[in-house]
Amino acid sequence: MSENLIKASEGRPWAAWQQSAHLARASWITPDQLLPAGRRLVLLAPHPDDEILMAGGLLAGLHGREQDVLLISATDGEGSHPESATWTEHRLRRQRPLESRHALQQLDLDLNRLDWRRLHLKDGALPRDEAFLLNHLNQLLEPDDVLMTTWRGDGHCDHEALGRAAAQAALARQVQLVEVPVWAWHWAQPDDPRLPWSRAHRIALDETRVARKRLALAAYHSQLEPDQGRAPVLPAHLLDCLLQPFELVFL
Template identity: 35%
Template sequence: MHESTILPLDTLPIQPATMANSLGRTVVIAPHPDDESLGCGGLMALLRAAQVPVAAVLVTDGTMSHPNSQKFPPAARRALREAEFADALRILGVEPTASLLLRLPDGATSNLGPEAVEAAVASLVRYLTEWKPATIVVPWRRDPHPDHRTTSRLVHAAVARLPNPPRVLEYLVWAWERAAPADLPRLDEVTGWRLDISAVTAQKQQAIAAHRSQIEGVIDDDPAGFQLAPQMLVHFARPYEVYLEALPLTTATT
């Protein structure tokens, strides 16, 4: 892909924190526990500070972060990561009981069969129909992690079934570190902006830190287990978050 066709993420226009208020009732979709805080923690904190209702959907069970742990077998890993997810939401001012846990297999969502896909989409449709968000925030459609891409497809399939589809914004997580040129947003498919979150950066960092199993080595018996590297976390310590929105009549696909 030619560089001139890539949306310049680091020079997108800055929108003031008050812009968040215009999004209305918002649902944030997280493929894994921690994606909500990394990608959208500032937005959620700003929305709740303005008393705008916010909820979250957690798509996978998070168990593949440390698949070889004996101290934390799969059920314990899921419980730990869901507890961290709930703690992060509380820090951001979001009531965890408003969240939806789909508990799809971590690291294997791209292998779901038709029945499992239909069940996940139907669950999302029921939840969104009940919650009636004005805005849904989902992972960037080509974020370079299979679970992130599957999450995008599931959410867009659910939105297509809603009689009054909400606005859909996209956020980046792994694209900051691992994106190939073809993964990056193009000028002909999306527009974007940087949301000023400087007023709530400390709150966002506290929410990220709540995911202790991903940062502090809480699960210490799987040397090959996943940890968020310091160089990765730098991308989420900035005083802004990037949001993308499909251009009208775009024909781009995921």
């Protein structure tokens, strides 16, 4: 799968996804069922903003449990605006991690207690770093960890590389793997057979968690604002799908 899927698709509005029989059949779980007290969440994000797109609602309930979270940012997101005179790679490399910091604060997380590691790998080139990522995960994963990252079929090379590395590491270290579709909401059909629906579950989010996730996503100005006539990187219909009262995961 490639970014061509993302570019070729005009996107699917939430109204279309509401007709999905597969989505309707996805079982509901609570945040505490996925991440009981005492279990550590290892959240692996390809770019700044993916941690919120994937799991902003889950993270929004972890105030006081920051010690149970290890956030790994693989890249600094410098490749989101190719050929832009406004958002140069140099500017994005500084701006996007700052946006993530502000977003995490909007979730009421104490960043002084959060273990947040940035790998500074090249945006758009994570497939070449899969061996490094696998080795890195194998060294840091502990028994009973919950390893969450983007789905290995998500349609973006970086998302898929992390998904593949995480799947191998989870198998080797015998930890729970949680894959999250992000861009699939944009390019897939509502009952698309390419999605692993048999593994689909919905993490239930209350109004407070959804509201905090919405505030957190608003911190990503670089991704939400038009640039020199170009549409925002994150289209409104994608955000709408990701701000429902659940987060879709593949277990």
